[in-house]
Amino acid sequence: HPNITHMNIHAASPLPPGYHDLGAYDHGVAPEVEDTDGHELEPMRRLQRRYGKFVRQFARMYPPDAIHAHDWLTMEAGMIAKEVSGAPLIVHVHATEFDRSGEHSGNPLVHEIEQQGLMMADRIIAVSRITKDMIVKNYHIPPDKVEVVYNAIDLADLPPHEYDTATYKYLEDLKTDGYTIVGALTRLTVQKGLTYFVRAAARALERYDKIAFLLSGDGEQRDELVALAARLGVSDRVIFTGFVRGKQWRDAYYLIDIFIMSSVSEPFGLTALEAAHHDTALLISKQSGVGEVLHNIMRFDYWDVDKLADEIVNIARSPGLQSALKRNVKDEYARLSWRDAAERCVALYQASAERRWA
Structure with missing residues (x-):
């Protein structure tokens, strides 16, 4: 992380450059551990164990005032740091295994880690109600x-971008012919409800062809x-574009x-x-x-394919509605700030540390 200057970063577990496939989300297997016992999370578990050993030693050498651990991936390390130092543990939950598994039961080992981490935490931060x-x-x-x-976005990460109409030429040609382009940029996993998306697309096309x-x-998936x-x-x-980043990622939003x-x-x-930043x-x-922080949007239950199809068609057929939704949601998202979120977190650190010494 060469561009991070506001905090110290310590390399706990070296990995090959650009290597991300540890089986945490897509059940991949790291090539150097193909002889494991076959457990789908074993590569990640090995990394977590090494990380926990590093944190144990680190917390002894540099006792913290407060510990901030994110999700099941670092909850165990957070509990180790609390055990060693006695400092309060703040667990930040960006997603639970119930979220990641969609309509399935999820991994019982991850559920167990989350249960322990949440019980041991002095305070918990959730990203939504x-x-x-x-x-x-x-x-x-x-x-x-x-x-x-609540989360926010950093507009510095989204500088002005010159849209290239050649990136998605087929769709751009359809758009020129009056078609409405409906899309999602996401991981293709069960959590994202994309089978409902595709079924709603088929229903919408039965009612209105120019989408x-x-x-x-x-x-x-x-x-x-x-x-x-x-x-x-x-x-x-x-x-289906496959994984996109950089220019292709920005162009998809603009399209x-x-x-x-x-x-x-x-x-x-x-x-x-x-x-919202890209005018959609x-x-x-x-x-x-x-949906708790944005109100100029249209909502549906993920399983309600007919309602989603109706809303797609209604927006596609009404330029006025589409324009109003784009304009009004921009005013809302611009009010969200990472600085505000950071200040809330710092206040929790301070309050937790004060309770420790009270």
């Missing part, structure tokens, strides 16, 4: 132990979604007119803020936390 309610209900945590701190759909991203689009007869209107977040369970949903109308599932 939806997430707080899930922590309280599913992990039996007292509500007054959980603070909601095309863009799905940018990759994940274990890609082949399933491609096959579903073909089976529903809409493969010529649902375009689409309507952004859809169809998540089964989305603790927050930063991509909705990014889409937003259709957000009621199971997504970002």
Whole structure:
């Protein structure tokens, strides 16, 4: 992290440059540990164990005033640091295993780590009320132990961009012919509710022909979604780009007119803020936390394919509605600030440390 100057960063577990596939989300297997016992999380578990040993030694050498651990990936290390130093532990929940597993049960080992981490935490930060309610209900945590701190976006990470119409020429040609482009930039996983997205696309096309759909991203559901689009007869209107970054990523946002977040369970949903910045109308599932801070959007239950299809068609057919949604949501997202979120976190550190010495 050569550009980080506001904090000290210590390399706990060296990895090959650009290597990210540790089996945490897509069940990949690191090539250097192919002889493991076959557990789908074993590469990540090995990394976590090494990280925990590093944190144990580090916390003894440099006792912290407070510990801030993020999600199940670092909860165990946070508990180790608390055990060694006695400092208060603040656990920041960006997603639970209930979120990541969509409509499935999830990994019991991850559930166990989350349960322990949340019980041992002195304070918990949730990225939305939806997430707080899930922590309280599913992990039996007292509500007054959980603070909601919303995410934001840093506009410095989204500098002015010159849109290249050649990047997605097929869709740009359709747009020139009067088509509305509906899209999502996301991981293609069960959590994101994308089978409902594709089914809603097919229903919308039955009612209004001048729509095309863009799905940018990759994940274990890609082949399933491609096959579903073909089976529903809409493969010529649902375009899969694969994983995109940089110029292609920015161009995808500029291309689409309507952004859809169809998540089964989305603790927050930063991509909705990014889409708002790029002048799109937003259709957000009621199971997504970002709907708590954005109100000039249209909502639907992730499973309600007919309602989603109706909303897509209504926006596509009404330039006035589309323009109003784009304009008004921009005013809302611009009021969200990482500085405000950081100040809330610092206040929790200070209050937790003061209680420790009270």
